Amino acid sequence: MTAPRIAVGGFMHETNTFAPAPAEYAAFEHGGGFPPMSRGAEIFARLPGKNTGLSGFIGAAGQKGWEVLPTLWCAASPSAHVTEDAFERILTEMLDRLAALGPVDAVYLDLHGAMVTTHQDDGEGEVEARVRALIGPDVPLLVSLDLHGNVTRRMVEEADALVAYRTYPHVDMADTGRRAADVLAARMAAGRPFAKAFRQIPFLMPIAWQCTEMEPCKTLYRQLEEIERGMGLAHLSFLPGFPAADFADCGGSVVAYADTQEKADAGADALTALICAQEDAFAGEALAPEEGVRKAMAIAAGASRPVVISDTQDNPGAGGTSDTTGMLRALVACGATRAALGLMVDPQAATSAHAAGVGAEVTLKLGGKSGIPGDTPFEGTFTVEALSDGTFDATGPYFGKGPMFLGRSACLRIEGVRVVVASRKAQLADQAMFRYVGIEPTEQAILVNKSSVHFRADFTPIAETILVCTAPGSMPLSPASLPWKHLRPGVRLAPNGPAFA
Incomplete structure (x- = not known):
């Protein structure tokens, strides 16, 4: 055969x-x-x-x-x-x-x-x-x-x-x-x-609260498998959606496949009802930058593991530029120590650091070059602590073990804060993305990751706790704050939020 x-x-x-x-x-x-x-x-x-x-x-x-x-x-x-x-x-x-x-x-x-x-x-x-x-x-x-x-x-x-x-x-x-x-x-x-069934969810879900390690998605995906198995479906999928694409079909959906249309429809309807019943739970707590840093410092004072902060609105995994400076400003303004932030994508700063060499001091306008409203370059004098060509192996479960290529990179320190500066963009979702420029993440009091959720796969095991902060960035935590023009009428712009007209 x-x-x-x-x-x-x-x-x-x-x-x-x-x-x-x-x-x-x-x-x-x-x-x-x-x-x-x-x-x-x-x-x-x-x-x-x-x-x-x-x-x-x-x-x-x-x-x-x-x-x-x-x-x-x-x-x-x-x-x-x-x-x-x-x-x-x-x-x-x-x-x-x-x-x-x-x-x-x-x-x-x-x-x-x-x-x-x-x-x-x-x-x-x-x-x-x-x-x-x-x-x-x-x-x-x-x-x-x-x-x-x-x-x-x-x-x-x-x-x-x-x-x-x-x-x-x-x-x-x-x-x-x-x-x-x-x-x-x-x-x-x-x-x-297969027979097919397709349903669209009537509200947009902020990506920070779509995490399957937390509720409501933790339970919803368990229920999905129970429905798929219990109803004898060929396959069932729930997609919370990416709530930053301005076209009619943006948002969550359910697709079901079975040997009969009756089964496919029943499976899709059952899961859709469970999702809609959890609309309230698709909202969570987020903090302003300095509020989040002060809270992290207070927790870190009595902790043996780092407090991890998600710089969620500058998540390059959701279209962010990975160069906004709001969280860096907050760390320095609050006097944070044993703190590290990554990745700050700024090829010019990386080039300047390489030209100056390890141990040198460089005065830079770091990051803030993407024109994000409310964001500007951070001006300061940094010590060059380490340099790298940006080639290293990822070690965590998200990227999978294999090479990464972030271009000319450096570790820059200002007061008690270290910054991973790279030339190419990738969300900070792997501990190796600190280590490749000499920062041991487990020894820091505070880690700020430009990522919304993917970092949790590698950082939850080492974190004392995880906070979410909303510094300026191109991926607002609440979809309702985006200037929508082309959504389908009636979809709610956030859980229990206003409907798009």
Whole structure:
């Protein structure tokens, strides 16, 4: 019996349409904390062992005896829109490589679910539609998604199934690829498409409170698995959505698949009702910068482990620029000691530090160069404590063990505060992102991470407690504060917040 021929590829971007900087082709070539753009056999060299959907799918496909046919895989750090040039170049190459493979038995795509381009609101829907046009209506098309995907009806219609992550921090990206392989196996064994059900949640959920290590998502995802198993569904996904993409379908959703429409509808309705009943719980406590630092200092005075502060509104994992200075100002103004902040992305400052050398003092205008309202460069004299070329291995569960490339980097100290300065953007979600410039995170009293939730995977085990602070940034904690123009009418802009008109 001939092994099934499964074509695979990936094209991942989370788009914050309110962010200042677009994603150009070069951003996908670099990868932004994930492997660089990989073609053909390069996928087998770079992806296995990484925490990505395609990595998990490849491993599961091998166990099932499938022949995996790689096309192209790429990802870029979240930012503003993907440029038309980048989107068309990448998708055209992926389609050309897919066409060159000849007839295939199925296609698996590792997508994000919240891509908006300068010419397409529904990036993933367009990717799926063009792949579908190439392979025809009968070849199964399976797609894995980030749980921050903003699912559209077009995405649901074009794919045989959408399989989303179930953890945030996303420690199960590879596991999701394996789940997608199981769903694909069931689809091929059935010989016909699943019945589908799609529901949209009527309110936007702030990403800081979507964490699956906390309520309400901790319980909701357990209930999801109970519904999926108890109702005999082929698959069930809940996507809280990415609440910073200004188009009609932004927001949370549920998708269900089963052998009958009755089952699919029942599963989707049951989970949607549970989610809506928890609307109050999708709001949490956040602190102003100096308020948060003072609270952290008070806790740290009697603690043996660091207090970790999330600089949530400058989260590069949600389109932030990773260069705002509000939390740095608060640390210095409050006289914090044994404190460290990362990453501050400022190539000019990193270059100046390298030119000055270890031990030198440099006077800089650090960060604050992105034009974020309420943010300006931090002017001060810093001591250069360490330098790095920015190449090191991640060690934590989010990025997965493997190399990172942050460009010319430095550890700069001002009074009792150390700052990790890098030339390339990636959210501070791994302890190694402090250690590569000589900062041991476990020995600090206060750590400030430019990340909303992903840092929790590697930092919760070493943290005395975790606080959330709201310094100026391009990803406001409350979606209601964004200048929406294109949402669907009636969706609430925050839990129990005003409805978009």
